[in-house]
Amino acid sequence: MKDVTMQYKNGVTAIYNLNLKIKKGDFVFVIGGTGCGKSTLIKMLYREEKPIRGEIIVGGLNVAKLRNSKVYKLRRKLGIVFQDYRLLPKSTVYENVAFALEVIGTKKEEINKKVLRALELVGLKGKLRNYPDQLSGGEQQRVAIARAIVNEPKLLLCDEPTGNLDPEKSMEIMKVLEDINSTMGTTIMMATHDKDIVNKMKKRVITLKDGRLISDEEKGKYKNEAI
Amino acid sequence: MKPFRMFGRSIRDAFRSVFRNFSLSLASISCITITLIIVAIALLASLNVNNFTKLIKEDVTIVVFIDREVDENKIGVIRARIDQGDNIASIEYKSKKEIREEMQASSSILEASMRDWDEDENPLMATFQIKVKDIEKIEETASVIEKIEGVHSVNYGKTMINKFLSAFKVIEKCTIVAVILLIVVTIFLIVNTIKLTIFSRKREISIMRLVGAGNFSIKIPFVIEGMVLGMIGSLIPVLIVIYGYYAFYQHFDGQLYSPLIRLITPEPFIYIISGIIILIGMIVGMLGSYQAVRRYLKV
Numbered sequence: 221m222k223d224v225t226m227q228y229k230n231g232v233t234a235i236y237n238l239n240l241k242i243k244k245g246d247f248v249f250v251i252g253g254t255g256c257g258k259s260t261l262i263k264m265l266y267r268e269e270k271p272i273r274g275e276i277i278v279g280g281l282n283v284a285k286l287r288n289s290k291v292y293k294l295r296r297k298l299g300i301v302f303q304d305y306r307l308l309p310k311s312t313v314y315e316n317v318a319f320a321l322e323v324i325g326t327k328k329e330e331i332n333k334k335v336l337r338a339l340e341l342v343g344l345k346g347k348l349r350n351y352p353d354q355l356s357g358g359e360q361q362r363v364a365i366a367r368a369i370v371n372e373p374k375l376l377l378c379d380e381p382t383g384n385l386d387p388e389k390s391m392e393i394m395k396v397l398e399d400i401n402s403t404m405g406t407t408i409m410m411a412t413h414d415k416d417i418v419n420k421m422k423k424r425v426i427t428l429k430d431g432r433l434i435s436d437e438e439k440g441k442y443k444n445e446a447i
Numbered sequence: 448m449k450p451f452r453m454f455g456r457s458i459r460d461a462f463r464s465v466f467r468n469f470s471l472s473l474a475s476i477s478c479i480t481i482t483l484i485i486v487a488i489a490l491l492a493s494l495n496v497n498n499f500t501k502l503i504k505e506d507v508t509i510v511v512f513i514d515r516e517v518d519e520n521k522i523g524v525i526r527a528r529i530d531q532g533d534n535i536a537s538i539e540y541k542s543k544k545e546i547r548e549e550m551q552a553s554s555s556i557l558e559a560s561m562r563d564w565d566e567d568e569n570p571l572m573a574t575f576q577i578k579v580k581d582i583e584k585i586e587e588t589a590s591v592i593e594k595i596e597g598v599h600s601v602n603y604g605k606t607m608i609n610k611f612l613s614a615f616k617v618i619e620k621c622t623i624v625a626v627i628l629l630i631v632v633t634i635f636l637i638v639n640t641i642k643l644t645i646f647s648r649k650r651e652i653s654i655m656r657l658v659g660a661g662n663f664s665i666k667i668p669f670v671i672e673g674m675v676l677g678m679i680g681s682l683i684p685v686l687i688v689i690y691g692y693y694a695f696y697q698h699f700d701g702q703l704y705s706p707l708i709r710l711i712t713p714e715p716f717i718y719i720i721s722g723i724i725i726l727i728g729m730i731v732g733m734l735g736s737y738q739a740v741r742r743y744l745k746v
Contacts, residue, residue: 320659323665
């Protein structure tokens with residue numbers, strides 16, 4: 221993770237001349253009201269959207285210039301977690317997690333080992349054979365996290381991972397994320413608008429408003445003016 | 448090893464998703480089945496029509512009458528000269544005696560009148576029966592033969608052949624156009640059906656991309672799936688071709704109306720057609736999937 225400068229536009233400008241640097245092993249919250257550009261920021265990092273200007277470097281790859289057919293190179297270095305989980309509904313928990321390794325051609329024994337470890341980390345080892353719709357929202361999100369970390373990415377992007385969950389379940393998820401951050405040394409960047417979480421975790425907080433960076437502080441709190 | 452492993456997984460995933468998305472698979476399969484049945488029938492019909500025209504063409508013969516005075520030696524010379532022409536497929540010689548015997552055998556009236564002829568006063572003429580390679584040049588060939596010394600006259604049903612020829616050309620063109628059109632329509636239908644079924648799996652594709660699957664490794668399972676769908680879809684058409692054509696052939700005893708219009712014998716023919724049908728099904732299925740997936744990879 222090096223230097224990040226970007227501007228993005230699709231009719232409306234979502235991000236204005238943003239400069240950002242995130243160190244390895246950081247846990248960063250991106251906060252701000254609806255439409256402030258936090259999701260756009262995350263999307264640009266995994267090259268769902270392309271900035272019209274500027275440079276985004278993730279793990280040595282220049283994401284802004286990455287060609288469509290090469291996107292997979294970036295995605296293999298990342299883990300991504302969404303508000304709506306995005307699991308394959310017709311595959312079991314195990315298959316969903318294993319899928320991330322299968323597409324990169326990992327050996328079967330290795331897949332087995334890594335999947336079990338990832339599921340253990342998120343506390344779902346007992347539900348290997350269940351299908352996503354047999355799980356609660358919190359459990360589904362934990363499957364999604366397991367899938368995101370199973371190939372040991374350097375960076376984990378989370379776009380409102382707790383958006384659909386009640387506060388109790390949200391804290392469980394945050395516990396899992398914090399574990400991953402501390403035990404695996406994974407850099408985590410999480411977009412959220414959940415005040416309690418941000419206040420409790422006391423991590424670095426980046427606040428966006430109307431596509432502009434308005435504050436960036438270590439051990440930050442959720443600011444009301446951001447909304 | 449890695450590519451093999453990934454390929455193996457693609458095949459497994461392809462089969463798995465055929466069954467996990469069974470209702471959608473069924474839609475594609477039935478679409479392929481119906482269109483392939485139509486294509487199969489068109490293929491059978493057009494190949495048979497072409498076979499009829501070929502048979503009729505092959506049946507056209509130039510009959511060369513030889514002057515009565517020509518002796519056996521001279522006949523050899525004439526034969527050699529006819530044979531020099533490059534449009535000659537086969538030559539068959541019939542002497543006066545042979546013709547007489549043939550005619551006698553064919554009717555009792557002729558038998559009665561010819562019985563008393565002795566060999567020297569046989570008024571018939573020896574003939575060559577010639578089959579040509581290219582029926583369209585028959586007129587040219589006939590006129591060349593007519594000029595050979597010792598040839599009395601040449602007969603090949605000039606006007607009838609010209610009419611036939613133009614009719615054959617039209618029929619051949621029509622059947623080819625019909626088959627090609629049908630195949631094109633089939634491709635469109637199948638491609639669209641598969642596109643629809645894949646549309647519902649857009650999400651799956653985006654997830655595949657999300658976890659870092661390369662475009663190529665996303666396409667492969669879908670393409671194989673398309674191939675499997677095509678293969679399953681061609682099963683019923685193949686059965687129809689094999690049993691249907693066989694029954695048809697038996698029912699008409701291998702010919703339509705006259706022995707001249709013979710149906711193609713089923714044995715190797717139906718298997719070739721079946722192969723073609725399966726191949727069309729597979730290729731079209733693959734193409735359809737490939738096209739459809741490609742659209743969702745552009746993010």
